[in-house]
Amino acid sequence: MDMTPQETIAYIGRMLFERRLTDFAGGNISMRVGEEVFMTPRYSGAKQHWRVDPQTIVHGPLNTDDILDHPDFSREGKAHLAVYREFPSATAIIHAHSFYVLPFCAAGRPMNPILEATEKFGVIEPLPFAPAHSMELANTVCEALRHKEELITRFAAPLLLTRHGIFVVSTDLYRCLDAVERINWNAWCVLAQGMLPQQP
Ligand SMILES: [Zn+2]
Incomplete structure (x- = not known):
């Protein structure tokens, strides 16, 4: 049976957390x-531990600001709305604090694609x-996406x-999930290069 948007989002949330993404x-x-627009509620991690009850998913029309008034609207959600409003092709977004990606974010360092599986993304520059x-x-995210519209x-x-x-x-949440996982493993591989033994 097809999953509802709420069930799909809840499933993706569990996957992100289980995979330490x-x-x-x-x-x-x-x-x-x-x-x-359908979006995870605030405190999905802190209070629901990413086992998000589909009934708590927040939804509302894209073209009004009604959803901002919902008491459970995630404060990080403004960037999502801005992207959907500016890029009609965009229909799915994941924002995540991924274990191996965070060192690059913390340092504001670009990530080179060193696996074949991540070549398609090119060098990912920090905003x-x-x-x-x-x-x-939200504005910074939209500005950066204008240069990457084709990748969406x-x-x-x-x-x-x-x-x-x-x-x-992306146009699909499963593609977003796939991309987050690929980039997280790429990040691990970049970090792990320094641990490889010297070649004889
Ligand atoms: Zn965040």
Whole structure:
């Protein structure tokens, strides 16, 4: 049986947490279906431990600000709305605090694609710092996506948020999940290069 948007989002949240692709502190998952947006509620990590009850998924129309008034609207969700409003092709977003990606975010360092599986993303540059929850962050995300619009429909467009996490935009949530996982493993491989023994 097909899953509802709420069930799909809840499933993706469990996967992210089980695979250590996000943490208790944050992350959020959203989908656009027609003119409606569905998004994980605030405290999905801290209070629901990423076993999000589908009935708690917040939803509302894209073209009004009604959803912002919902008491459980995630404060990190403003960037999602801004992306859906500016890029009609975007219908799925994952923002996550992925274990191996966070060192790159913390240092504001670009990530080279060193696996064949991540070549399609090119070098992922960190965005200029903007505080979480701010409109400045939403604007910075949209500005960066203007240079990656083709990746949104071709696979998924990833962004590194300095001192924060990863943000991936696509046409499908499963593609977003796939991209987050690939980039997390790529990050591990970059970090692990320094642990390899010297070649004889
Ligand atoms: Zn976050």
